[in-house]
Amino acid sequence: MGIGSTQPLLSIRNLTVRFGTFTALDNLSFNLDSGKTTAVVGESGSGKSVTALSVMGLVTLGTRAEIDAGEILFERKDGSTIDLLQCTEREMRSIRGNEISMIFQEPLTSLNPVYTTGDQVMESIQLHQGLTRRSAKDKALEMFEMVRIPRAEKVLTDYPHQLSGGMRQRVMIAMALSCDPKLLIADEPTTALDVTIQAQMLGLMKELQDQTGASVMLITHDMGVVAEVADDIVVMRRSKVVETGNVYDIFEKPEANYTRALLASIPRLGSMTGKSEPELFDLVLEANER
Amino acid sequence: MKAIAVKIFESFLLILAVIVFNFVLIYLAPGDVVDALSGGAFGDGREEINQLIREQMGLDQPFHVQLITYIGNVLTGDFGFSPIGNRPVIEMIAPRIFPTLLLALCALAFAVIIGVTIGSIAARRPTSFFSGGLTVFALIGFAMPVFWTGILLVLVFGVWLDWLPVSGMNNLRLSSSAGFVERALDTARHLVLPTISLGVIFLASYARLSRASMLEVLQSDYIRTARAKGLSEGPVMIKHALRNAVIPIITVLGMEFGVLLSGAILVETVFNWPGLGRLAFEAVLTRDTNVLLAILTMVSATVILANLVTDIAYRLVDPRIRIGDV
Ligand SMILES: Nc1ncnc2c1ncn2[C@@H]1O[C@H](COP(=O)(O)OP(=O)(O)OP(=O)(O)O)[C@@H](O)[C@H]1O
Ligand SMILES: [Mg+2]
Numbered sequence: 001m002g003i004g005s006t007q008p009l010l011s012i013r014n015l016t017v018r019f020g021t022f023t024a025l026d027n028l029s030f031n032l033d034s035g036k037t038t039a040v041v042g043e044s045g046s047g048k049s050v051t052a053l054s055v056m057g058l059v060t061l062g063t064r065a066e067i068d069a070g071e072i073l074f075e076r077k078d079g080s081t082i083d084l085l086q087c088t089e090r091e092m093r094s095i096r097g098n099e100i101s102m103i104f105q106e107p108l109t110s111l112n113p114v115y116t117t118g119d120q121v122m123e124s125i126q127l128h129q130g131l132t133r134r135s136a137k138d139k140a141l142e143m144f145e146m147v148r149i150p151r152a153e154k155v156l157t158d159y160p161h162q163l164s165g166g167m168r169q170r171v172m173i174a175m176a177l178s179c180d181p182k183l184l185i186a187d188e189p190t191t192a193l194d195v196t197i198q199a200q201m202l203g204l205m206k207e208l209q210d211q212t213g214a215s216v217m218l219i220t221h222d223m224g225v226v227a228e229v230a231d232d233i234v235v236m237r238r239s240k241v242v243e244t245g246n247v248y249d250i251f252e253k254p255e256a257n258y259t260r261a262l263l264a265s266i267p268r269l270g271s272m273t274g275k276s277e278p279e280l281f282d283l284v285l286e287a288n289e290r
Numbered sequence: 291m292k293a294i295a296v297k298i299f300e301s302f303l304l305i306l307a308v309i310v311f312n313f314v315l316i317y318l319a320p321g322d323v324v325d326a327l328s329g330g331a332f333g334d335g336r337e338e339i340n341q342l343i344r345e346q347m348g349l350d351q352p353f354h355v356q357l358i359t360y361i362g363n364v365l366t367g368d369f370g371f372s373p374i375g376n377r378p379v380i381e382m383i384a385p386r387i388f389p390t391l392l393l394a395l396c397a398l399a400f401a402v403i404i405g406v407t408i409g410s411i412a413a414r415r416p417t418s419f420f421s422g423g424l425t426v427f428a429l430i431g432f433a434m435p436v437f438w439t440g441i442l443l444v445l446v447f448g449v450w451l452d453w454l455p456v457s458g459m460n461n462l463r464l465s466s467s468a469g470f471v472e473r474a475l476d477t478a479r480h481l482v483l484p485t486i487s488l489g490v491i492f493l494a495s496y497a498r499l500s501r502a503s504m505l506e507v508l509q510s511d512y513i514r515t516a517r518a519k520g521l522s523e524g525p526v527m528i529k530h531a532l533r534n535a536v537i538p539i540i541t542v543l544g545m546e547f548g549v550l551l552s553g554a555i556l557v558e559t560v561f562n563w564p565g566l567g568r569l570a571f572e573a574v575l576t577r578d579t580n581v582l583l584a585i586l587t588m589v590s591a592t593v594i595l596a597n598l599v600t601d602i603a604y605r606l607v608d609p610r611i612r613i614g615d616v
Contacts, residue, residue: 058517062508096520107552113610116531124519159609175519201398 015070017177042236118156390565400489405496413504431494440560544600
């Protein structure tokens with residue numbers, strides 16, 4: 001998608017995922033360029049989360065999902081390229097949390113309530129970096145400071161319920177970045193937070209990306225967010241990719257009717273607050289398509 | 291910590307209330323130990339004899355005097371005298387406490403460990419045959435009367451297969467010079483069948499409970515996070531899921547401790563286990579009110595204590611409760 005780009009960091013090719021008879025991803029293809037933020041946008045149920053979980057190799061765990069076809073090529077830290085769908089579970093585990101990490105939409109429930117935040121971040125660090133508990137703790141502290149958690153030392157020993165949603169999401173980000181991943185998948189990382197925190201969090205993520213050079217796959221249905229932070233954009237609708245390209249180009253000259261409809265309804269940052277689901281604009285679309 | 295101190299104080303009041311309640315209950319029940327003691331006496335002297343015994347035991351005093359004297363005595367550790375055993379009650383009860391607690395705790399451990407393991411395995415494959423069978427198994431386990439299971443076990447393992455002893459706590463022919471280890475092993479062998487027949491009532495329901503609880507936990511976001519970190523299924527299940535899944539089990543455990551003790555009475559009777567349950571059974575037959583009262587008090591105190599322990603365990607496992615209070 002980037003002009004004259006070399007090999008992409010992640011290349012999803014003809015991916016088809018089904019839940020029983022329902023096709024959640026239908027012959028999906030797109031690339032993610034190294035060092036960039038790629039926004040994946042689309043209405044609720046269009047398959048954004050399923051895409052993310054497929055890349056993580058988590059879509060079939062504990063669900064009845066089946067991956068029917070396709071490949072997901074990923075360029076590893078050591079420079080080799082592998083197909084994530086052909087990986088053994090063991091290989092996949094060494095990639096998860098280490099080379100590709102993910103943060104989720106629900107900061108309130110994404111941390112285990114019975115362990116301290118420090119323990120949970122250190123667990124990742126120890127798992128992938130083979131550090132002692134001592135140095136894992138130093139590293140965790142360093143990460144907490146990097147995501148600007150105030151009184152980081154104290155927060156290390158706090159349990160999730162003692163922290164606000166924004167703080168918990170910072171902990172999640174710290175955990176996700178602790179092993180210096182090449183790709184960070186953020187599935188609507190700000191939807192559940194309030195407006196001011198949303199803006200802070202996006203700013204933080206952008207900054208961390210510049211610092212670490214990680215690529216970010218930012219899943220959202222908020223075009224306002226896209227305009228603010230994304231380099232590239234993938235528009236999804238009903239299990240398919242509708243359009244991909246550079247943000248400027250797409251905002252300038254959207255090709256698909258659906259993208260146009262999405263842009264027409266750009267919500268201001270924060271207009272989602274208090275709503276659990278984004279609004280659908282099927283009516284507009286049906287009219288346009290006719 | 292303050293919350294725990296309050297709990298301890300509450301527990302103490304509760305035990306006191308239970309003593310009063312039990313005392314009233316037994317006072318109101320028709321007949322007393324005197325009838326049992328003089329049961330054989332006929333003719334002229336009978337009333338006088340009864341009167342004499344009553345005076346001796348303080349049973350002629352007004353109710354409130356009896357009650358206050360009794361509570362005062364209990365608080366100083368004196369549970370009175372047993373005319374049937376012809377010994378202080380405490381001497382009859384003391385040697386019975388350990389066997390009952392041993393049986394109850396073994397049965398509990400058996401039920402929890404096996405139940406939670408089965409439940410967790412079933413939760414991994416919720417639609418499997420094994421998982422479905424668990425419901426049926428739970429129902430059967432719950433519906434089987436404990437004495438029936440007990441007798442069944444006696445028949446199969448004691449009589450037909452002749453693998454395990456079915457009566458008492460130690461082999462009577464065990465020489466008195468036997469060392470501690472030998473004695474403990476012998477007791478362990480005697481424990482197997484009573485433990486299973488008492489534990490099995492709870493086993494099935496714990497298995498079902500932990501299956502449900504585990505299923506719910508496995509759906510949760512933090513399990514997805516744990517997997518997204520790259521943890522393998524072992525740590526995900528044991529470290530992240532199980533600790534959360536046992537929280538509801540701890541609650542039920544505390545509440546069911548009383549049921550466990552009442553089950554122990556039946557099991558002790560079937561297996562001739564020298565515990566409090568069998569003693570209580572005998573005390574009812576002989577109307578040995580002091581013994582009965584002491585056992586009731588002891589059992590209530592144990593149940594209340596179990597609830598206290600549950601509460602503390604709860605705090606240890608779940609930081610939301612521990613740190614929530616001031
Ligand atoms: N575990 C599952 N079992 C069955 N169907 C599922 C499962 N997970 C997702 N789906 C289906 O796949 C489709 C795509 O879901 P997905 O979660 O990817 O949507 P999304 O684009 O992330 O939407 P949202 O913006 O609401 O998060 C939905 O129609 C959903 O019903
Ligand atoms: Mg989603």
